[in-house]
Amino acid sequence: MTRHHRLSYAGLAAASALVLAGCASGNAAGGQQSGDDAISVVASTNVYGQIAEAVGGDLVDVTSIVTNESQDPHSFEPSARDQLSVAEADLVIENGGGYDGFIDGMIESAGIDVPVVTAVEYSHAYPENEGHDAEAEEDHAHDHDADGHDHDHIEGFNEHVWYDPHTVAHVAEAIAVELGELSPDDAEAFTANATAFAAEVEGLEESLAEIEAAHGGTGVFVTEPVPAYLLEAAGLENVTPEAFSEAVEEGQDVPPATLLEAIDLIESGDVALVITNTQTAGAETAQIVGEADGRGIPTLAFSETVPEGQTYISWMQANVEALGDALDA
Structure with a gap:
């Protein structure tokens, strides 16, 4: 777990302590769905929030922390409301690789234990994936806390993996797996949505192949x-x-x-x-x-x-x- 902005998060946790204490739906152990039965998903940016919406549909309630071009995730300082959202999350989606370390800090401050999908772990360029097979990559989301991955910036690695359509398709699959474990009755729907999303990603890849053919x-x-x-x-x-x-x-x-x-x-x-x-x-x-x-x-x-x-x-x-x-x- 990264220690990036550690002092800021400690102050943030103190500032939001009263708010968190009054939340009956707080998620101290993780995995507890919100009162309307929708799965609460928190994404570091609206890129991953939108992918979660595509996979989860009406069965998820998605909160994206960074949502506009005036906010730089590299230096983003979360608010008490952001901390509250993470504290109540059933699933967290982050980019990783040092891009959005504020999410790791908020998870640590909230003291919760929830599944985390880390997008960089599905990139072919991610250093820790060298020599890994596809089956091993599918297990990354489950191993977030156990594998000891370093979420600080990785020298020589481009962490902006959402601009790689192939990686994003795998991230959507991982989100479907996690949502299915949180709501087994809806697992088939999540898988179907991820499959439909992957088909649209293939359309992007076809357009990119046309550019390659011409240029x-x-x-x-x-x-x-x-x-x-x-x-x-x-x-x-x-x-x-x-x-x-x-x-x-x-x-x-x-x-x-x-x-x-x-x-x-x-x-x-x-x-x-x-x-x-x-x-x-x-x-x-x-x-x-x-x-x-x-x-x-x-x-x-x-x-x-x-x-x-x-x-x-x-x-x-x-x-x-x-x-x-x-x-x-």
Whole structure:
């Protein structure tokens, strides 16, 4: 369990103690459903909240902690209301890999024992999955507390796994398994919903394959590694200097030599598209966008949360279509 923001969580727990004490439906042992019999699911972001809604349907009551582009999960400070939601959860869904460590902190502060689905554990790139078979991966959700996984940032690992459709399909399957264990009578419905969701994910993968057929190997510059898995699935080459994207992601200044290297790349003609993150910005990112605009290179901005009124599938399909249209231009 991560100790990220430990002092903040200790203060948060104290601030919400009276609220928690007055909740008859509190979940000290975990697994207790809410009064209306819906399974209470808490997701770190609305990306995973929306996937849970797709799998659980009317049988789940989903609360997403981070829901808009103005909130950065890397540095998010939860409220007492957020802590209360986690304390009453029957199931928690997180990204993991150091992306949303606030969730682990809230689980620890609440002192609950509930199943946790950790998305990064279903990624082919997750370091701990090297050499694991598919059956072992399906057991990850059950082993969250027992396996000793480190939820701090993993050096060299891109934790933004929701931009990898294949990983997301496995996450949906894991959610269905956990919901089925919480409500065995509804297990078949959850499995059917996850299967239908996976079929829609296959549609995304087909669209990405079309981009690869038309533009495979094309160079793309991403100011932050958020959409890197999507580019990989589309057969595109991420040509961004690693030091550039890492600095932007960490909120640090890009080293001058790295910035010059990035500008040279834009000028070289080897970059067909620039992608930024709507939730982070800085002078260096603005400079790269300006260089791209000056050379007629299209730019896109991808977010880390699902826009209001969209589903995960519709949002990701829009991203894929924008990617294809920009490369076709």
